Amino acid sequence: MAPGKVLGAMLGLAIGLLIGGPLAIVLLVIAGLLVGHQVDELHVLPSDTAGQGEPVTRSALELAAQDHFARHLCALFIEVARADGDVVRDEVRVVREYFADQLKYGPEALGLVRRYLKEHLARPPSLEDSAAACRDELPTSERLLLLDALYGLALVDGRLQRAEQDTLRRVAQGLGLSEEDLRSVTARHFGDGEVHYARLGLTAEASDADVKRAYRQLAAAHHPDRVAHLGQGAVEQASRRFQEIRESYEEIRRLRGL
Numbered sequence: 268m269a270p271g272k273v274l275g276a277m278l279g280l281a282i283g284l285l286i287g288g289p290l291a292i293v294l295l296v297i298a299g300l301l302v303g304h305q306v307d308e309l310h311v312l313p314s315d316t317a318g319q320g321e322p323v324t325r326s327a328l329e330l331a332a333q334d335h336f337a338r339h340l341c342a343l344f345i346e347v348a349r350a351d352g353d354v355v356r357d358e359v360r361v362v363r364e365y366f367a368d369q370l371k372y373g374p375e376a377l378g379l380v381r382r383y384l385k386e387h388l389a390r391p392p393s394l395e396d397s398a399a400a401c402r403d404e405l406p407t408s409e410r411l412l413l414l415d416a417l418y419g420l421a422l423v424d425g426r427l428q429r430a431e432q433d434t435l436r437r438v439a440q441g442l443g444l445s446e447e448d449l450r451s452v453t454a455r456h457f458g459d460g461e462v463h464y465a466r467l468g469l470t471a472e473a474s475d476a477d478v479k480r481a482y483r484q485l486a487a488a489h490h491p492d493r494v495a496h497l498g499q500g501a502v503e504q505a506s507r508r509f510q511e512i513r514e515s516y517e518e519i520r521r522l523r524g525l
Contacts, residue, residue: 334379341380347431
């Protein structure tokens with residue numbers, strides 16, 4: 268018999284003997300059994316599926332859930348880290364800091380993280396499956412923080428490659444985040460680029476093709492050689508404008524990973 272039931276029956280018997288009367292004793296023993304059963308249900312879950320008969324405690328279930336969550340989180344970090352090539356030491360450091368500082372993982376749990384990172388490097392997991400698992404576990408605010416941490420990982424080398432940008436977009440979609448959410452996180456790291464888009468006569472909603480076309484047209488229109496016949500002053504003014512256009516285009520390229 269489970270310990271809760273035994274204790275409940277004993278307490279019921281003791282109280283019944285104090286009150287006196289066989290009916291009171293029987294009723295109180297039954298009540299003790301019922302209460303004890305409820306206590307057992309709160310602290311012990313059904314036996315494991317391996318058929319060994321060992322009870323699975325709630326704390327064990329929580330550890331299993333943490334293990335499952337860590338596995339999928341590591342998958343996302345690995346996919347972003349390997350998007351632009353080999354995973355480097357600084358990228359591993361960013362992942363460790365996220366688990367240690369944001370999720371408060373201790374040394375034992377961090378050892379588990381290292382193991383999963385190695386496993387995922389050897390056998391890349393499904394990004395979409397892992398993102399969906401994290402989406403189910405996290406509220407929107409924490410999904411945004413996760414995406415922010417993944418951006419920090421992608422920018423360890425100071426540049427956002429197109430492959431990294433594509434991977435981050437896939438992660439955002441898998442996490443159930445909108446394009447607006449993605450832009451807000453991007454803007455946190457790069458700024459919104461409003462001035463640079465304005466110099467090209469565009470908004471942030473412009474497509475990559477629109478950006479390239481606008482740059483080519485403006486660069487051709489404002490090239491200093493076009494006004495060389497107007498004198499040095501005109502050439503200097505055109506050169507300043509041409510440089511602004513070029514700088515804005517390069518900044519937008521960096522922002523978008525072009």
